[in-house]
Amino acid sequence: MERSLSMELVRVTEAAALASGRWMGLGNKEEADRAATEAMRDVFDTIPMKGTVVIGEGEMDEAPMLYIGEKLGNGYGPRVDVAVDPLEGTNIVASGQWNALAVLAVADHGNLLHAPDMYMDKIAVGPESVGQIDIDAPIIDNLKAVARAKNKDIEDLVVTILNRERHARIIHEIREAGARIKLLPDGDVAAAVNTAFDDTGVDLLLGSGGAPEGVLAAVGLKCLGGELQGRLLPQNEAEEERCRKMGIENFNKVLLMDDLVKGDDCIFAATGVTDGELLKGVYYKGSRATTQSLVMRAKSGTVRFVDGTHSMKKKPGLVIK
Ligand SMILES: O=P(O)(O)OC[C@H]1O[C@](O)(COP(=O)(O)O)[C@@H](O)[C@@H]1O
Numbered sequence: 001m002e003r004s005l006s007m008e009l010v011r012v013t014e015a016a017a018l019a020s021g022r023w024m025g026l027g028n029k030e031e032a033d034r035a036a037t038e039a040m041r042d043v044f045d046t047i048p049m050k051g052t053v054v055i056g057e058g059e060m061d062e063a064p065m066l067y068i069g070e071k072l073g074n075g076y077g078p079r080v081d082v083a084v085d086p087l088e089g090t091n092i093v094a095s096g097q098w099n100a101l102a103v104l105a106v107a108d109h110g111n112l113l114h115a116p117d118m119y120m121d122k123i124a125v126g127p128e129s130v131g132q133i134d135i136d137a138p139i140i141d142n143l144k145a146v147a148r149a150k151n152k153d154i155e156d157l158v159v160t161i162l163n164r165e166r167h168a169r170i171i172h173e174i175r176e177a178g179a180r181i182k183l184l185p186d187g188d189v190a191a192a193v194n195t196a197f198d199d200t201g202v203d204l205l206l207g208s209g210g211a212p213e214g215v216l217a218a219v220g221l222k223c224l225g226g227e228l229q230g231r232l233l234p235q236n237e238a239e240e241e242r243c244r245k246m247g248i249e250n251f252n253k254v255l256l257m258d259d260l261v262k263g264d265d266c267i268f269a270a271t272g273v274t275d276g277e278l279l280k281g282v283y284y285k286g287s288r289a290t291t292q293s294l295v296m297r298a299k300s301g302t303v304r305f306v307d308g309t310h311s312m313k314k315k316p317g318l319v320i321k
Contacts, residue, residue, distance in 0.1 A: 001108065001265050003297060004136035008047045009106060009269040010295040010306050016040040016086045016102035017271035017291055018310060021282030024274055025096030028143045032093040036086035036102055036273075041065045041072075044082075049073035051106065054114050055083035055212040068114075079109045083216050089187040092274055099190040099276035105219035107266035113215050113259060114246040119233040120211035120255075122188070125204050126196035127225040135229040135254055139173040139206070146204055154178050161189040161207040172205055190276050193294075196224035200277040208233055218260035220268040223296035224303065230255040264298040279305075287313045 019039035023032035037057055044051070051072035057063035060070070066084050073080075082104065082198055087093060089100035105112065123135045133147040147154045155178045161167050163183035174181055182202065184191055188209035194200035205217075211232055218228045232251045234240045243251040253259070271293040272279030280292040291308040 001080065001104070001267065003226040003300065005047070005049060005077065005106070006269065006295045006297050008272070009104060009267055010293045012040055012043045012047065012292045013023065013269045013271035013293055014106060014212045014308055014310070015043040017282050018289055018312075020093055021104065021273050021284070021289075024093050024281070027094050027096040029090035033090045034086045037066055040084060040086040040102065040104075044072040045265050046075060047073050048077035048078045049106070050075055050077060051082040051111070052080075053084065053092075054081045054112050055215055057084070057086070058117070061224070073177065074085055080106045081109055081112045081211065082106050083112055083219070085189065085213065085216055087273065088167045088189045088213065088216070089136070089273070092186050096274065097185055098274055099184070099187040100182045100273035100281070101187070101190055101270045101276070101279070102271040102273055103189055103216055103268075105216050105261070105268050107261055108221065111262040111266065112219070113255065113261070114248075115211035115215045116232070116239065116242040116246050116248070117248060118235065118239045118242065119208045119213050121231045121233055122212040122214050122217070122228060123206055124192040124202065124217060124221060124228040125226055129203075130225065130227045133227060133229060135231060139170060140177045142204070143174070143177050143179050150203060152203075155180070157203045158182055158201055159204045160184055160188075160202050161205070162186070162188055162195070164207070164210055167207045174206070178199045189213045189217045189220070189270075192219040192228060193224070193270070194277050196221060196226040197278055202277065215260050216268075218257060219266050219298075220270070222257055222261055222266060223262065223268050223298045223301070225301070227257060228260065230260065266298045267296070269293065269295040282306070284312070287311060
């Protein structure tokens with residue numbers, strides 16, 4: 001993949017963030033998501049690539065755009081697989097909370113896990129703790145290993161986990177071990193990526209969230225030299241069947257980094273929609289708006305933060321609401 005593709009792709013997440021940020025706090029997650037999806041779709045067609053959506057807004061009959069199998073790009077660049085979440089954290093935007101992102105990942109054709117839309121158990125850490133975690137080990141062992149790797153006491157660690165009833169046992173075990181916790185209302189892609197940045201103050205992500213989000217986070221962590229381990233959690237026979245349809249026979253298998261995204265020819269791009277620990281959200285002032293994005297390429301290991309100032313007058317399609 002050409003390295004210039006990363007800078008092109010950040011325009012896609014910027015557009016989705018600019019469109020959906022307008023819906024912050026308005027209590028309408030569907031419209032916020034629709035705005036992000038339409039804006040993302042429009043810009044994709046200007047990007048020099050032959051892309052196919054492998055993680056998107058749903059199957060062809062469920063989603064009008066960015067559906068699995070949809071072709072993206074202007075047809076002239078590399079053949080790539082694309083994972084998108086135009087608005088990661090629809091409820092976050094609707095209620096004006098933290099860490100909503102417009103996010104995508106691109107990898108060489110055939111290199112992204114075609115993760116079905118179901119839960120995935122996850123453990124994610126930044127570079128210092130790579131090789132130290134084990135999704136099958138007791139929580140306390142993982143906490144001890146990460147504390148050792150980061151030269152911290154367990155009491156110094158901060159674990160992020162979605163604030164869900166299904167996580168009651170894990171939360172109890174983390175508290176028993178003495179580590180601190182950040183309970184998230186939503187948004188475990190940002191939370192996973194945050195583990196790779198000291199400034200965010202977050203050491204580990206634990207618990208289950210969306211499987212598509214797990215693949216997106218794995219690409220982000222691959223670019224940052226971190227690690228995510230996952231395991232699909234089909235809840236019923238229909239979900240097991242969906243795994244098989246996506247080519248996943250052994251859904252109990254622990255998914256390691258190379259199962260989630262093969263090789264290192266992959267790009268991750270995200271733009272903040274609402275403020276987060278890592279990225280600022282969209283700010284509007286008159287006819288201008290500012291964005292902050294993160295764009296990274298695993299092959300080169302380059303991590304870029306991109307601040308954008310946009311003239312909304314020149315992007316009339318984005319003055320949505
Ligand atoms: O809300 P659930 O069912 O626990 O699902 C968790 C998933 O939902 C999210 O919090 C937000 O997803 P949406 O943007 O689709 O609302 C993800 O970050 C996370 O992986």
